Amino acid sequence: MSIAYHPGEELLLGYASGAASEAVSLLVATHLTLCPQCRAVVTGAEAAGGSLLADVAPVALEAGAYRSLLARLDAPQPRTVPDVKIAHDVPAPLQAYVGGDFATLAWRRITAGISYFPLATKGGTRARLIRVLPGAGASPHTHRGEEWTLVLTGSYSDCTGKYGVGDVQSTTPDIRHAPAADPGPVCINLAVTDAPLVFEGFLPKLVGKFFGF
Secondary structure (H helix, E strand, O other), rough: OOOOOOOOOHHHHHHHHHOOOOHHHHHHHHOOOOOOOHHHHHHHHHHHHHHHHHHOOOOOOOOHHHHHHHHHHHHOOOOOOOOOOOOOOOOHHHHHHHHHHHHHHHOOEEEOEEEEEOOOOOOOOOOEEEEEOOOOEEOOOEEEOOOOEEEEEEEEEEEEEEEOOOOOEOOOOOOOOOEEEEOOOOOEOOOOOOOOOEEEOOOHHHHHHHHHO
């Protein structure tokens, strides 16, 4: 696998420091399972952060903090991963969110050839799986904020290039594009947005608003 496009340094450092939102952290963690290069960057950042913490002067804990921690560790823990068979094509970070393989998800149809599956994450940043049949594509649009798209299967192309498995595309308000899935395998992407998209034309705008894009 040859990955040409990676998350920006700020995303990797935000993930390593724990400052990234849940949705962005999910995207970066999933990319890391596919990309040794970015894994090395994150490992280095975590090591640097650890050495900085080692130099911080210790602070006394509140009375009863240790007993409180032990009580929380002894408490029953909720099950977070459903008891279902996970397919090999679902990267590990996504498994707790998907609860099955890509083929058996309850995909929600948007238009002919395009469907999506919402991922439950906290905060204002939204994460979705987008499934696009070969030849199908999104209507031209720009962005009110940033959008990050990680390719999980297949590939897609737009005016900025071609994106294959493991690639991450970052788009900002100055980018206008209409990504379309390439011939071959079905294209499944993990898309994260921090603001709604801006579609052109009445019908695309209506469809985008209806489905929360």
